[in-house]
Amino acid sequence: MTKEGYGNMVKELKRLKSVERPANIKAIEEARAHGDLSENAEYHAAKERQSFLEGKIMELEDKIAGAQVIDISRICEEKVVFGAFVKLLDLNAECEVEYQIVGDLESNIKECKISISSPIAKALIGRCVGDEVTINVPKGVKEFEILDIKYI
Secondary structure (H helix, E strand, C coil): CEHHHHHHHHHHHHHHHHHHHHHHHHHHHHHHCCCCCCCCHHHHHHHHHHHHHHHHHHHHHHHHHHCCCECHHHCCCCECCCCCEEEEEECCCCEEEEEEEECCCCCEHHHCEEECCCHHHHHHCCCECCCEEEEEECCEEEEEEEEEEECC
């Protein structure tokens, strides 16, 4: 996992514990004050939310406890490895794209963060600037040329 991904998980855990959990406790108390709990929809909704929040908190705590953070600043910049920002020329579409290769838990295609276990990342690992790569993706075959490799 990248340092940034780890930091984002820690930040989200802190937000859940310091903002979401107290707000939900307050919502439960307010709903409880309305009386009969057996038919109190607000109370039941707040309790469901509490269950969801506690599950999410436990999930994040487990992920953080088991995370292996990789310091990409100590990695060779000549080849594509975990954590690299890779600028590619899509030879099929003749346009440039840039991806960061991250851990499975951090991947988010909207942010151009691809999982190290994705077909594109697997094909790029170990390659250098100038290399051309042919990759089988779900939509067919893509060809890329590696234009730049950065570690930020």
